[in-house]
Amino acid sequence: xxxxxxxxxxxxxxxxxxxxxxxxxxxxxxxxxxxxxxxxxxxxxxxxxxxxxxxxxxxxxxxxxxxxxxxxxxxxxxxxxxxxxxxxxxxxxxxxxxxxxxxxxxxxxxxxxxxxxxxxxxxxxxxxxxxxxxxxxxxxxxxxxxxxxxx
Numbered sequence: 001x002x003x004x005x006x007x008x009x010x011x012x013x014x015x016x017x018x019x020x021x022x023x024x025x026x027x028x029x030x031x032x033x034x035x036x037x038x039x040x041x042x043x044x045x046x047x048x049x050x051x052x053x054x055x056x057x058x059x060x061x062x063x064x065x066x067x068x069x070x071x072x073x074x075x076x077x078x079x080x081x082x083x084x085x086x087x088x089x090x091x092x093x094x095x096x097x098x099x100x101x102x103x104x105x106x107x108x109x110x111x112x113x114x115x116x117x118x119x120x121x122x123x124x125x126x127x128x129x130x131x132x133x134x135x136x137x138x139x140x141x142x143x144x145x146x147x148x149x150x151x
Contacts, residue, residue, distance in 0.1 A: 028125035047137035085117040
């Protein structure tokens, strides 16, 4: 597969700076580093972004995550390998990514589970992280960026 065009953030370097700054701002420091990466991997799977699936799987591996958790992220609901806090983050990420799939995009039950495990600053970090990975996924998928080329 070949990219349809040069990656948009390479064409518009200020966009790259802005997206990098957004992702950096989302790092609250109090959330274990694997949680945003698990979220990034799951959202990238949903959006069909091969570049980000590859990158975030590798980043999880570099964080010391077991292969079973990386491979199993797509079936996290049925897996015993994820904590309740990770499940809350993944559920929130799926709902925020699939806004148009339900009348109530992020149901109160999903929000309540997230609030049970994360304080406001951590929730803000998660939400900004989810928004950022969705931007990257959409840019990569729209321009068909192959693994090893974008981001």
